[in-house]
Structure formats: C-alpha cells, structure tokens
Amino acid sequence: ETGVTQTPRHLVMGMTNKKSLKCEQHLGHNAMYWYKQSAKKPLELMFVYSLEERVENNSVPSRFSPECPNSSHLFLHLHTLQPEDSALYLCASSQDWDRGPGELFFGEGSRLTVL
Amino acid sequence: GQNIDQPTEMTATEGAIVQINCTYQTSGFNGLFWYQQHAGEAPTFLSYNVLDGLEEKGRFSSFLSRSKGYSYLLLKELQMKDSASYLCAVTDSNYQLIWGAGTKLIIKP
Numbered sequence: 112e113t114g115v116t117q118t119p120r121h122l123v124m125g126m127t128n129k130k131s132l133k134c135e136q137h138l139g140h141n142a143m144y145w146y147k148q149s150a151k152k153p154l155e156l157m158f159v160y161s162l163e164e165r166v167e168n169n170s171v172p173s174r175f176s177p178e179c180p181n182s183s184h185l186f187l188h189l190h191t192l193q194p195e196d197s198a199l200y201l202c203a204s205s206q207d208w209d210r211g212p213g214e215l216f217f218g219e220g221s222r223l224t225v226l
Numbered sequence: 227g228q229n230i231d232q233p234t235e236m237t238a239t240e241g242a243i244v245q246i247n248c249t250y251q252t253s254g255f256n257g258l259f260w261y262q263q264h265a266g267e268a269p270t271f272l273s274y275n276v277l278d279g280l281e282e283k284g285r286f287s288s289f290l291s292r293s294k295g296y297s298y299l300l301l302k303e304l305q306m307k308d309s310a311s312y313l314c315a316v317t318d319s320n321y322q323l324i325w326g327a328g329t330k331l332i333i334k335p
Contacts, residue, residue, distance in 0.1 A: 153325035211321035217268035
C-alpha cells in the first residue's frame with residue numbers, strides 16, 4: 112500500500128470511446144503526476160500538477176486531458192485514442208515539485224488497451 | 227540529449243549477490259534514485275544518492291560516482307522475492323527526473 116490508489120486497474124476501449132482514469136492520494140502531498148510506462152522504455156512524464164495547477168505538459172497529444180480538482184485527486188480523460196496509446200498509466204505523488212519531485216509514491220497503474 | 231543506460235535483463239541465483247549498473251549523461255546532476263517494480267505493481271522507492279559513495283540499507287546498497295556518471299545497486303543474499311525490475315532515475319540541473327528503461331532481474335533457485 113503506497114497511499115496512492117488508481118482506478119480502474121484494467122481498461123479496454125475502442126478508438127472512439129471516452130473513458131477516464133482516476134487517481135487519489137492519501138499522503139497530503141502537494142504534487143501529482145501522470146506517467147506512461149511502455150514495455151522496455153523509460154517512464155514518460157505526461158503531466159505534473161503542483162497545488163492543483165498544471166506545471167508540466169510534455170507535448171502530450173490532446174486526446175489525453177488531465178484534471179486536478181483538488182490536491183488529492185487527479186484524473187486523466189481519454190478520447191479517440193490510438194492503438195499505440197496502449198500502455199500502463201501510472202499516477203504518482205510527491206511532497207513538493209519546485210526543486211524536483213524527490214521521492215515519488217506511485218499507484219499500481221491502470222493497464223490500458225486500445226483496440 | 228540526456229540518457230540513462232542500464233542493462234535490460236540480468237539473471238542471478240538465490241542467495242548470491244548481484245550488481246545492477248546505471249550510467250547517465252544528463253544536463254547537471256541533483257541526485258540519483260533507484261526504484262523497485264514487481265510485475266503488475268507500483269514502483270517503490272529503494273534509495274537516493276546525491277553525494278559520492280556507498281549508501282547501505284539492509285541487503286541493498288547503492289553507490290554513486292558523480293565524476294564517472296555512474297551508479298550501481300548491489301543486492302546481497304538474493305531472495306526469490308527480489309525478482310523485479312529496477313529503475314534508475316536522475317534529477318538534472320532543472321530538477322527534471324530522467325528515467326532509465328529499467329533492468330529486469332530474474333532470480334533462479
């Protein structure tokens with residue numbers, strides 16, 4: 112138990128569907144992250160929120176849309192995805208962000224398959 | 227560009243010692259992390275090095291040489307539960323976290 116919970120754990124969707132991934136952290140952290148993890152590739156940072164404000168957006172296609180309604184919750188809204196978007200999507204949190212994330216606390220991930 | 231290299235896969239025997247290497251070329255350096263990730267689970271923090279030398283934590287130790295851009299994770303008295311991927315990550319001068327692709331460690335009885 113890392114204190115970061117992600118739902119759903121598994122998701123299969125068609126290219127025309129709209130779905131959302133949810134992340135919740137119970138650690139009182141100020142920063143939250145979305146990462147994409149593909150087999151045998153480094154973790155790819157997608158978005159960073161610090162105190163509910165988006166501070167990083169690493170050239171992610173607009174078919175991925177993040178939302179951070181408060182410091183404990185983070186969503187990733189998905190629409191018109193492509194098969195190459197199939198991957199494990201990891202949420203993480205850290206105490207702060209401005210001088211580097213420090214130790215990250217990860218959720219177990221949402222395994223996404225796009226058909 | 228920025229790059230972190232670590233072996234893709236390693237195999238070791240239960241009870242033995244294994245060393246997982248990580249070399250990095252980054253724009254500056256503000257610390258190096260090791261994470262462990264069991265299949266289907268969340269990555270979890272193992273160690274953090276910012277100064278040269280060896281940090282020991284139970285069966286696991288992590289070493290850093292900033293002048294060589296090199297680190298290793300040393301696992302002693304290997305157990306079957308140590309079968310996992312080990313991720314190396316470096317914080318650069320802009321406090322961006324640069325990740326390696328991970329090393330899958332297979333432990334055999």
